[in-house]
Amino acid sequence: MEFADWISDARNIVFLVISLAMVGSAIRVVTSPNVVHAALMLVVALAGSAALFLMLGAPFVAWTIVLVYIGAVIVLFLFGIMITRAPTGRDSVRLDHERRWPAAIIALATFVTIAWATTVAFEDALISEGVTTADDLGSVLFSRYVIPFEVVSFVLLAALIGGIVLARKDPDQ
Amino acid sequence: MIAVLDNFWALLGLKVLAATGVILTVALVIIFAELKISAHMQSRVGPYFAGGRYGWAQPLADAVKFLQKEDLVPRDADRPVFKMAPMVVLAGTLAVFVIVPFSPDLVVRNLDLGVFYALAAGSIGTVGVLMAGWSSANKYSLMGGLRAAAQLIAYELPLVLAVVGVVIASGTMSMVGIVEAQAEPFFHLGDTAIRLPYVFQGQIVGFAIFMIAMLAELSRTPFDMPIAESELVMGYLTEYSGIRFTMFFLGEYAGIVAMSAIASTLFLGGYYFPGLDSATFGPVVLLAKIGLLAFVMIWFRWTFPRFREDQLQSIAWRWLVPLSLVNIAVTATFKVVF
Numbered sequence: 001m002e003f004a005d006w007i008s009d010a011r012n013i014v015f016l017v018i019s020l021a022m023v024g025s026a027i028r029v030v031t032s033p034n035v036v037h038a039a040l041m042l043v044v045a046l047a048g049s050a051a052l053f054l055m056l057g058a059p060f061v062a063w064t065i066v067l068v069y070i071g072a073v074i075v076l077f078l079f080g081i082m083i084t085r086a087p088t089g090r091d092s093v094r095l096d097h098e099r100r101w102p103a104a105i106i107a108l109a110t111f112v113t114i115a116w117a118t119t120v121a122f123e124d125a126l127i128s129e130g131v132t133t134a135d136d137l138g139s140v141l142f143s144r145y146v147i148p149f150e151v152v153s154f155v156l157l158a159a160l161i162g163g164i165v166l167a168r169k170d171p172d173q
Numbered sequence: 174m175i176a177v178l179d180n181f182w183a184l185l186g187l188k189v190l191a192a193t194g195v196i197l198t199v200a201l202v203i204i205f206a207e208l209k210i211s212a213h214m215q216s217r218v219g220p221y222f223a224g225g226r227y228g229w230a231q232p233l234a235d236a237v238k239f240l241q242k243e244d245l246v247p248r249d250a251d252r253p254v255f256k257m258a259p260m261v262v263l264a265g266t267l268a269v270f271v272i273v274p275f276s277p278d279l280v281v282r283n284l285d286l287g288v289f290y291a292l293a294a295g296s297i298g299t300v301g302v303l304m305a306g307w308s309s310a311n312k313y314s315l316m317g318g319l320r321a322a323a324q325l326i327a328y329e330l331p332l333v334l335a336v337v338g339v340v341i342a343s344g345t346m347s348m349v350g351i352v353e354a355q356a357e358p359f360f361h362l363g364d365t366a367i368r369l370p371y372v373f374q375g376q377i378v379g380f381a382i383f384m385i386a387m388l389a390e391l392s393r394t395p396f397d398m399p400i401a402e403s404e405l406v407m408g409y410l411t412e413y414s415g416i417r418f419t420m421f422f423l424g425e426y427a428g429i430v431a432m433s434a435i436a437s438t439l440f441l442g443g444y445y446f447p448g449l450d451s452a453t454f455g456p457v458v459l460l461a462k463i464g465l466l467a468f469v470m471i472w473f474r475w476t477f478p479r480f481r482e483d484q485l486q487s488i489a490w491r492w493l494v495p496l497s498l499v500n501i502a503v504t505a506t507f508k509v510v511f
Contacts, residue, residue, distance in 0.1 A: 134289070
């Protein structure tokens, strides 16, 4: 498809704006010298992914990202950062890591693999029987995928108990 | 006029302007109510002169006073984050109004996921509060921000779980759908159909949990530790002045309206009242219910002392969360059995 045709579709412009904002903020997450700024940039990146899910017609996933990731996970991140150390301006501790280049290469390789796999697998194919509404998601989750669902909740329960065990101070010791 | 309304952007702009205008007006009314009710409850004069009678212009005068003040940013503050924080808080609150139905048709957007969307939009404000607390470079602000975050996380869970009971009972997450489910006859007494809101259909525990969690989410007394004057000056609001303080202030009262609107829609029947035509009287009925709940919140503020921080956490985790889980289990059992 020609770029002129591609850009004349309003949806593609919206997609472009959201994606550029996401890429920019994602880069800032790893390059920002201040750890709080990094966490706030992660909010922008997550909001962008929620917006992309909205564009794909999957509002339930989009609002779950907002409720769980922005409303709870990022808030816990920020809470953890601020309760331990909260420098405004430049962080006194270097947030860098000496193995940043291997990390960058692996990140890039992962991106290329996923991008290549999804492009080759789907190309321009329309997905006709997508499950998007909350109704359908609920039915599918509790009929066809009930065992994976239960397994995931069991893993989460184990993680929860593990967290308590790690955080708890035994009075005997 | 109709040609203008056909244009998507013109209609969108009109809706945004109308919604903002209505919300801010209602917020000003609630601020005035708080001034007057607190004055009467404490046997003092309160606003009396502004505007001639009853001091009705006091909130307007306050707003003009705040707007005239200088928009100060502390020298050590993180400027962009400091400036963004009130906008994030206000945006999160205003976004909730998208799904509040004032009548079957008078709703910005009747989303399928109405309640879920409202909870998601409402949770954004927490990030703004943390941003405000941190970027002020002030230890009182930081303490206030941390307290607010701990409180908002703890009470978000019972808030969401209390809503689940209503969603199970009505079988939908759409706000209009929930009101319509409450307009259905609950049982028949002879030939008369008895229509009851969910609070009288066994969701009274859910309603109580929702109201308590709502007070905590709004940082209203008895849960106002984030801005406890005697300990933290004004908490995360300490360094704010002028227009940005006004945004927080309006956000707080718009939040009261938003949460009251959701609570009245979920538990009190929303725009529906038996015997009144929803299409005509819907907005009045809903505003009356919002006013009732807002009055209760103001009443609480001037009646109860503040909780301690550890009491706040233990109420949420030891009582409200287990109770709301029991509520869900009982509601689901009744739904399946009957």
